[in-house]
Amino acid sequence: MIIVMKPRAKMESIERIKAIIEENGLDAHISAGKEVTIIGVVGDKSKLLEHNLEIFDDVDKIVAVTESYKLANKKFHPEPSVIRVGNVTIGGDSxxxxxxxxxxxxxxxxxxxxHAIKKAGAQILRGGAYKPRTSPYAFQGLEEEGLKYMKEARExxxxPVxxxxxxxxxxxxxxxxxxMLQIGARxxxxxxxxxEAGKSGLPVLLKRGLSATIxxxxxxxxxxxxxxxxNVVLCERGIRTFETATRNTLDISAVPVIKEKSHLPIIVDPSxxxxxxxxxxxxxMGAVAVGADGLMIETHPNPSCALSDGPQSLTFEQFEDLTKDLKPLAAMMGKKL
Amino acid sequence: MIIVMKPRAKMESIERIKAIIEENGLDAHISAGKEVTIIGVVGDKSKLLEHNLEIFDDVDKIVAVTESYKLANKKFHPEPSVIRVGNVTIGGDSxxxxxxxxxxxxxxxxxxxxHAIKKAGAQILRGGAYKPRTSPYAFQGLEEEGLKYMKEARExxxxPVxxxxxxxxxxxxxxxxxxMLQIGARxxxxxxxxxEAGKSGLPVLLKRGLSATIxxxxxxxxxxxxxxxxNVVLCERGIRTFETATRNTLDISAVPVIKEKSHLPIIVDPSxxxxxxxxxxxxxMGAVAVGADGLMIETHPNPSCALSDGPQSLTFEQFEDLTKDLKPLAAMMGKKL
Amino acid sequence: MIIVMKPRAKMESIERIKAIIEENGLDAHISAGKEVTIIGVVGDKSKLLEHNLEIFDDVDKIVAVTESYKLANKKFHPEPSVIRVGNVTIGGDSxxxxxxxxxxxxxxxxxxxxHAIKKAGAQILRGGAYKPRTSPYAFQGLEEEGLKYMKEARExxxxPVxxxxxxxxxxxxxxxxxxMLQIGARxxxxxxxxxEAGKSGLPVLLKRGLSATIxxxxxxxxxxxxxxxxNVVLCERGIRTFETATRNTLDISAVPVIKEKSHLPIIVDPSxxxxxxxxxxxxxMGAVAVGADGLMIETHPNPSCALSDGPQSLTFEQFEDLTKDLKPLAAMMGKKL
Amino acid sequence: MIIVMKPRAKMESIERIKAIIEENGLDAHISAGKEVTIIGVVGDKSKLLEHNLEIFDDVDKIVAVTESYKLANKKFHPEPSVIRVGNVTIGGDSxxxxxxxxxxxxxxxxxxxxHAIKKAGAQILRGGAYKPRTSPYAFQGLEEEGLKYMKEARExxxxPVxxxxxxxxxxxxxxxxxxMLQIGARxxxxxxxxxEAGKSGLPVLLKRGLSATIxxxxxxxxxxxxxxxxNVVLCERGIRTFETATRNTLDISAVPVIKEKSHLPIIVDPSxxxxxxxxxxxxxMGAVAVGADGLMIETHPNPSCALSDGPQSLTFEQFEDLTKDLKPLAAMMGKKL
Structure with a gap:
């Protein structure tokens, strides 16, 4: 943690900050520049949680130097995680x-x-039984009845579903x-x-929020x-921007950024x-070439009658055409499909 | 609902759309332009919910002409709502x-x-007992114990709390x-x-999501x-944009936009x-001058020790100074404070 | 300038950075934390312009502690600037x-x-003679002929115009x-x-770009x-966000942010x-209450026939109604109108 | 063009709009729904340019059904353009x-x-002689002297340069x-x-603005x-969003969107x-797999000493490693590299 003081900060303000840092068992390293003084804080920052140093007199800003997430952080867990869902693995070379x-x-x-997606090469079946819809008057899902059909489809x-x-x-x-449970963007x-998803024991697919930073x-x-x-898998599904030609803006750069910051697998939902x-x-195609660990793609027997998101759903023929072209690309990227 | 066909759409595509509209008991009004044909749909659109007309052949796009919300819509409820919370009213001329x-x-x-905010002129006490925090390691709130203190403070x-x-x-x-219940931005x-908040029977303050459209x-x-x-009151609390000089960007225009589209009261949270x-x-000051029905402002006896959001909290003195200046402005705007 | 090293940075990487800083006549203050080491750089950073320290081995990021603008910076020019345009002053208490x-x-x-705006209390006449339009087929302005009319209107x-x-x-x-010259958002x-506007010698109104940070x-x-x-006056005119209920999103917070960071006056263009x-x-009303030094508002004798931006232009009656309500508010804010 | 009237619009308001449309030689097709009436306008809309119909009484909004660009529009020019730059072609199967x-x-x-990029397989040399820099104190380019070096490099x-x-x-x-001339994002x-670039006669690479819609x-x-x-080539180079892990957000979807809306080639600048x-x-890799016609990539003999944008520049070795992997991907996409 670095504390940047305002220009011409009073010496007593600097001393006061230094005292608080040291009283809490940390070290304060002071660099007095011509314009501004900065204070490097060395030690366990959680001890300072009760002190809002940024509103002390003459403090300009606080700069964090370490991330607040630890368990998802590649720095402390350098090997990529491979998540098992039924007999399928996500991450690694698949x-x-x-x-x-x-x-x-x-x-x-x-x-x-x-049946159609299995034939075309998909490994996991998705389906929504609880639908978050913008309007309360739109179809809200079959709920538990839908889950039962999911189980039958698996059988x-x-x-896996x-x-x-x-x-x-x-x-x-x-x-x-x-x-596997999915937590949606909203x-x-x-x-x-x-x-609660964490306590469930099932692997979790965590979609990125519409305006969530990485x-x-x-x-x-x-x-x-x-x-x-x-057992967490991340899913990039587009962020909200000013552009309206697409419903959201796929932030494809999130794939290499996540690969650098975390050990968790990341898939992409272009639908x-x-x-x-x-x-x-x-x-x-772009998502696989950029290094994603997988894809989530909507398919429907008859998209023009789908109760939700028909315009973005592929027909079975379109899906088969897609997987046919994905296979050589996956091979080129060193991935098994 | 308006269906815009692609340039050079085939006559049979247009006829097919027309047939579906009419089979469902609605009327189709066709305007054949030199470049594109448009089809105006007249009647109860919910009958078309199962047909995704935008993916039919030769359809370019669908344009909605009516909002999907009805109960919150000023068109069907032109008088401004006044919401009662304990002995306080929100909306109207307060x-x-x-x-x-x-x-x-x-x-x-x-x-x-x-005690301090009451003395300065505030009418409702806010306080968080269940805190949604970005990091799981940040203070998560006192939960039911906190609620008990809220009740004591009211007594x-x-x-009202x-x-x-x-x-x-x-x-x-x-x-x-x-x-009153608050639903937060996230x-x-x-x-x-x-x-569930709707079923509770209590009035609800609904904050705008960080990337939610109006x-x-x-x-x-x-x-x-x-x-x-x-009994819903809306609260504008800033949206997420590229600007980083402020934590969020206060969309103050939301106040007149909501006043035009809805009968619900709207307050602003500048903190x-x-x-x-x-x-x-x-x-x-700006929020009151633009026509907001109220404000939500964070105060703390000692912001530099606050467990959450200290940097944006006012001291009691600062809050009193604020309400002193708000009073003549409220009077000028024809509002009672 | 602060250099944050990666966790487990090699000692030789740290030494190499330190050597470059010192070779260029600056001081390097090293704070070695348990996880990361940070290096505070003290001295004239322009001497380091030719070294891209952020791509040296083991460097995580560079954090700037001083702004790159100096002449516009309130830190080095604490008094608010007052700009003269003809016989009108912008900034201060006007x-x-x-x-x-x-x-x-x-x-x-x-x-x-x-004549109409003067009667209603406006002090400066605006008018576009060179129009930046999204489409090349839209009206592009009268150019020099328009400027001549501006001069006549002033006479x-x-x-002032x-x-x-x-x-x-x-x-x-x-x-x-x-x-006065205006530089538009685009x-x-x-x-x-x-x-070139700087060299012209005329005062300049600088509008904020649609996606420009402060x-x-x-x-x-x-x-x-x-x-x-x-002689620069800033003008906030809305930034681009995801919201479509308004053409842009007025970032009204820019007014107090600019007041804190700069001595330049700032006006708001709600049109x-x-x-x-x-x-x-x-x-x-909101802009004046938040502390803006002025407003830029479009008016037109017959907005429904305006060649550009008619939908946002006020009629003369609407403008007069506005200035009538602005006067007591300006007085309350301690401003002369 | 479609005119959507407000609910309960007066008949005389509708008649007035209809009259204006017809006076200008266009046809008005009226669809009177239960809630709202819409008016389809058929004919040459440019004749209505002087009438701002959206501010007429009882008009809710105007919906455009045709794009304002014609020469760049695929609807009127279905074949993909192939642009020649020296002996290199952009677009088509290259x-x-x-x-x-x-x-x-x-x-x-x-x-x-x-020499290094030619050896690695690049076909065009880029280099900035006029640099738009955020701060006036940053390196602004060698100007004409830099252009002379460009010519020498071509010789x-x-x-081509x-x-x-x-x-x-x-x-x-x-x-x-x-x-070839480049127009930058700003x-x-x-x-x-x-x-002026249009008049120059040279092919033009047009980068997308930071907050420009497609x-x-x-x-x-x-x-x-x-x-x-x-002879225009488009270049997607990232848009401005709230995400800060990357300098901008690469809107990779722009590639298929442009391919659908325009005949112009599009390349991607990941740097x-x-x-x-x-x-x-x-x-x-992702850009090529998604169907881009090319890439613009910054390289530098010694990125750590680059006067501009060093952190994003590749070394020659890194660039060679990249082109080696791009070649089989290009072949798979049916493109010659």
Missing amino acids: LVIMSGPCAVESKEQLLATA ETGL ICEVTSLNAIEAAVKYVD NMQNFYLLK DEWLNASEYIIAEGNP HATGVRAYVKPLS | LVIMSGPCAVESKEQLLATA ETGL ICEVTSLNAIEAAVKYVD NMQNFYLLK DEWLNASEYIIAEGNP HATGVRAYVKPLS | LVIMSGPCAVESKEQLLATA ETGL ICEVTSLNAIEAAVKYVD NMQNFYLLK DEWLNASEYIIAEGNP HATGVRAYVKPLS | LVIMSGPCAVESKEQLLATA ETGL ICEVTSLNAIEAAVKYVD NMQNFYLLK DEWLNASEYIIAEGNP HATGVRAYVKPLS
């Missing part, structure tokens, strides 16, 4: 494709999709039926939900891991990032 | 000031603050102690929580009202919007 | 209102506007006719134009002042910030 | 790599770089020495400069093409987009 409908609408829809196809959870009730239901800083995202993952659950079916294939 | 510490830390801290001072809730558990505890699209914010309020609870104590007073 | 049409369309339109009314310039040619023409980092804005003003022209006529009055 | 230093610093630096290596221009003066100098809406970017290209110069050397390679 490329995982999760696919399925935005919303589970019926048993028939889900099973048809499960029929052998594919993942479902978004939006409340403690949903987690309590989901643990009975699915292999709940990325629903810290209560993060803790630092906040890793802190959110820390909430899950701190409950004793290290939600763009909201436009025609852009899903090129962005899937 | 200017309400909510104040108190970011986090309830102790009984002494809370009672001292309650001592007569001020408001507390943020972050889960169903928190709501179940809060209804026993407080007069939970603005936690739709499960919104519904349209999404009003849809979020619709979740609460749709549960039979019309969270800026994160900087020195900017709280000018922005409070 | 509140200045600039008003007029977005684009000069005809002599009649401009003169009618000049008839005595109001301001016009936007978009090229060296435009500056060369404008200096013959107007009292040219805020057109550094060539800034230098720090970049003050650096842009530094380009003008560094040419020997200290361009919102793009909506109905929001101009409340935001004008 | 993948072009432009590389070189951010700023030309000396003849030796530039020639060394030119020695046969590589590209240089940014920031004023008419710079264009007048550059046409004597270089093969000047994307410097419309005067765009027109629609504004294509309109900016229209300014160049409208001067009779169809400026991220500002971090370590992210340049993964994002280069």
Whole structure:
């Protein structure tokens, strides 16, 4: 931690800060420049939590030099994590494709999709049973009935299944039926939900919030891991910007940034990032080439009748065409698909 | 709803859309321009919910002409709502000031603050007992113990009290102690929580999400009202932008925009919007002059020791200085303070 | 300047940085923490310009502690600047209102506007003769002919006049006719134009760029002042965010932030910030209450026929209604209008 | 163009709009819904330019259905453009790599770089002689002297050369020495400069502005093409968002969006987009996989001494390592490198 003093800070202000630092058992290293003085703080900063040094007289600003997340931090855990979901692994040298409908609408829809995506090479089935929708009048999901169909689809196809959870009730239901929980973008800083997902024991896919910095995202993952659950996979799904040609702006740079800052695997969701079916294939290719550990892609037997997010869903033929082109690219990137 | 077809759309594509609209009991009005054809849809659009017309052949885009929120919409409820919280009213010709510490830390801290803000003219006491914090290692709040102090503060001072809730558990505890619930920015699209807050029967202060559009914010309020609870007050608290000189960017235009689109009262929180104590007073003045129905301002007996958000909290003296200047401004704006 | 080393940085990396700092005649103060080492650099940093220390081995990041702008910086010029434009002063205890049409369309339109705004209390006439328009097919302005009308309007009314310039040619023409130059948002980092405006000798109104940070804005003003022209007035006119209810998002916090960081006056343009006529009055009131030194407001004899930005222009009646309400507010804020 | 009326619009308001449309020789198609009436306008909208219909009584909003750019629009020019720069082609089935230093610093630096990038497979040499810098105290470029070195480098290596221009003066100098002009992000809406670049006769690389929408970017290209110069190449270089882990946010989706909306080639600049050397390679791979027509990558003989943007520049070894991996990827994408 570095404390930058204001220009012409009074000596007594500097001495007061120094005294507080030392009273709490830390060391203060003072560099007195011509214009400003800076104070380097050495030791365990948590001892200073009760002192808001930035509002002391003559303090200009505080600069943090260490990240607040520890368990998700590559500095303290340099090896990349590999997360197991059923018989599938995420991270390392595998490329995982999760696919399925935005919303589970019926048993028939889900099973048809499960068979189609398995045939095309996907390894995990996704499907939403609890849908967070902007308007209360939009379709809200089949809830536990949808989860039951997910379980049936797993039994029929052998594919592990993942479902978004939006409340403690949903987690309590989901643990009975699915292999992996998803925390959606709108709940990325629903810290209560993060803790409960952490306690569930299931692996968790944590989507990035629409306006979350990468630092906040890793802190959110820390909430899950701190409950004793290290099985977290991150998912970049677009951030909110001024551009309206796509529903969100896919922050593809998040992939190499996460690879540098954390050991957690990261996948990309081009369906939600763009909201436009025609852009899903090129962005899937881009995501794999940039080093992502996987993709989450929406598919539907008949997108023009989908109850949620039809415009961004691929048909089975489009999905098959995509995976056909992804395979040689994955091989070139040294990944197994 | 307007359907814009692509240039040179085939006649059969246009006919197909027209047929679907009419099969569902709506009317299709076709305007064939030189470059593009547009189709105006007249009737109850909810009948088209199962058809994703935007991915039909030759469809360029769909343009909504009516808002998806109804209960919060001024078009259907032209009179401004006045919300009652204990003996205080929000909206209409009153200017309400909510104040108190970011986090309830102790009984002494809370009672001292309650007395000080009452003396300076505040009408409602705020205090956080469940704190959503970016890092799991930061102070998370006193929870139910904090709520008890809130209730004691009300009994001592007569001020109604408001507390943020972050889960169903928190709501179940809060209804026993407080007069108004707050849904924080990070939970603005936690739709499960919104519904539960709606069912609680207490008035709800709904803060705007960090990257929520005004349209999404009003849809979020619709979740609460749709549960039979019309007592919603909106709170603008800054949105996330590229600027870093302030913690967030106060979108002060939201006040007149909300006044035009909705009948709900709107207050402004300059403390969270800026994160900087020195900017709280000018922005409070600006918010009142722009027409806000109130303010939420953080105060603390000793900001330099606050466990949360100390740098943006006012001392009692600073708060008193602020309310002294707000009074003539409120009078000029035709508001009672 | 502070250099933050990576965790477990090698001693030789630290020594190498220290050597470079000292070879260039500066002092290096090393604080060796348990996790990371930081190096405070004391002395004239311009001597290090040719060394990109952030890409040296084991360097994590560089933290600047002093701003790069000097002439615009309040630290080195604590007294607020007062800028003279003709017989009008901007800054200090005056509140200045600039008003007029977005684009000069005809002599009649401009003169009618000049008389109307003068009567209502405005002190400076604005009008665009060189219009930066998104599309090349939109009206581009009357150019020098428009400038001549500006001069005539000044002669008839005595109001000083301001016009936007978009090229060296435009500056060369404008200096013959107007009292103040305006650099528009899209040219805020057109550094060539800034230098030429600096050399013109006329006072300059510098609008903030759509995505410019306050720090970049003050650096842009530094380009003008560094040419020997200290007569710069800043104008906040909205930044680009995700919100679409207003054309831009008025960053009203920029007013107190600029007051803290710079001695330059700052005015607010609610017309361009919102793009909506109905929001101009409340935001004008808000801007004055937050401490702005003035306003720039678009007016037009017949907004529904304006060639540019009609939807945000006030009629003369609306403008008169606005200034009537601004007068008591200005008085309350201790400003002369 | 569609005019959406307010709910309960008066019949006379609708009739008035209809009359104006018809007086100007266009057709008005009225769809009267239960809540709102919409008016489809058919015919040449430019005839309505002088009428600001959105501020007429009872008008809610105007929805454009056709883009304002025509010459850059794929709808009217479906074949992809292929631009010739010296002996190199951009667009079609070629993948072009432009590389070189951010700023030309000396003849030796530039020639060394030119030889190194040619050997590694780059086809065009870039180098900045006129540098737009945030601070007036940063290195501003060698100007015409730098252009002479560019020409020498072309003569020695046969590589065509590209240089940014920031004023008419710079264009007048550059046409004597270089093969392609670059308009930088900060000047994307410097419309005067765009027109002059259009008149120069040289092909133009147009970088996207930091906060420019794709629609504004294509309109900016229209300014160049409208001067009779169809040789425009677009360059995505990152947009400004709230994320700070990278200098800007690379909007990689812009590549497929541009491919759908325009016939112009688009390349990607990962150096400026991220500002971090370590992210340049993964994002280069991603850009090619998503379908970009080329890359612009900064290289420097000794990045740690670069006068501008050293932290994002690759060494020659790093650049060679990058092109080695790009070659098989380009081949897989059906592009010649």
